[in-house]
Amino acid sequence: MSDFFVTIRDLYFSRGDREIFSGVSLDIPEGKVTAIMGPSGTGKTTLLRLMGGQLRPDRGSVIVQGLEIPSLKRKALYQARRRMGMLFQSGALLTDLSVFENIAFPIREHYSFPESIIRDIVLLKLELVGLRGARDLMPSELSGGMARRVALARAIVLDPTLMMYDEPFTGLDPVTLGTIVSLIKELNCSLGMTSVVVSHDIHETFSIADHVCILSEGKLAAQGSPEELMNSESEFVQQFVQGKPDGPIPFHFPAEPLEQDILGKDMSGKSAL
């Protein structure tokens, strides 16, 4: 078996007329934290959904732990998902259940454990994210950062071998941000998971990632360790990691020139009047 936990080959995926991926190939090493980065709209979240089998590619293969995800039948796909965890950007907690019940939800759905065991598992997972005292709160009573930590506890409750994080650092205060960053690294080491983090946040992501893949315009634009990318001579990589406004990554969405848009096609200004 290969050292790669996830292998993606020649992946094509479109939404309507818009091509998201046109021949992406990348590998995610086992037991490491891999970051998927890239400008907005490059399909980072879509890639996670393809790995989780929530979307099917137009062409190409997505192999997770030796399983060809797009060709799995429903039952096999749901079996494979028991070994996956995903932290959604919004947390996606079930709003009619308390924090405790949210975390107990996957256990209750898949196993018929006695209540005392479920309680112990849930409290241990809540302890990991520092929210054991918030077990009786409802999702509407949680702050954004707390909701994300609860969602993280729920995502790891079945001890997944692959953990996917969708924009885990967005919109958090500095303290919560630091907590989430260290949690991702700690969980990866202590639970022996393979982690995939989708993010734009260079500083936080580079601080925990072992391997970084940068996507752009439907392809894998660069990959390597954070140090390799920081020292890369590629103009694109430098613009991305340093956040420069000018460079190969355009600021503007494709459009006709501003003068033409305002003055009209014949540049006479009639359209503006």
Add this chain to the structure above:
Amino acid sequence: MILNFLQSIGAYVLDAFASLGRASLFLMQVLMGIKDVLLRPRLLIRELYSVGVLSLLIIVFSAIFVGMVLSLLGYVTLVDFGAESSLGVLVSLSLIRELGPVLSALLFSGRAGSALTAEIGLMKATEQLASMEMMAVDPIRRIVTPRFLAGFISLPLLTIIFMALGIYAGYLVGSVWLGVDEGSYWSQMQNKVEFWHDVVNGIIKSVVFGFVVTWIAVYQGYNAMPTSEGVSRATTNSVVYSALAVLGLDFILTAIMFI
């Protein structure tokens, strides 16, 4: 010009058939989850409460007022012909054959159908359904099927309550208030209303309406665009399509059953 018109009609028809196909596939998935729900009756009981029991109030009040109005108008008309003793027949046949099933279904789609659509649509918009998929829990079987079954079971029961209360409210107005002979009201009803032809057919109508209204509601919710506008549009569509489907099916069923 004409070609464009024909083209747009063709596109509309194709789109309608494609939607019907998607809705049928969705229904198959929902029905395949029934076994799982029956093995976990707690899921169904919870939904029966929120879909059925919570709809009871609007059904009870509407039934009472509809029964009273029917009786009042029926009396005004019948008394001119000296036929007010047939008031019980008029009220009961109207409610059992037509008004009970149709009004219950319309009220149910406004109260419970729209709530089902909005709830499922919002769960989709807030990624709760996607998160269930990633927890290896099928959202159709866990969320949609119990709601579908609850709607399907609730509406016929609500319709029976509607019919019974409407008839009793008609009696209160006709006999207690307007003075129609109590014996005539009930005995004529007993003579003229046939259990199999009238009552059972009325209930069959409500079973069909329950199936269709709940199917439309859960399908619209599950396929709502995951935005606030999308959920709002799905909720409106759910009520409008349900109303049209109920009225259209009512004509077909009435033609089959009573002609």
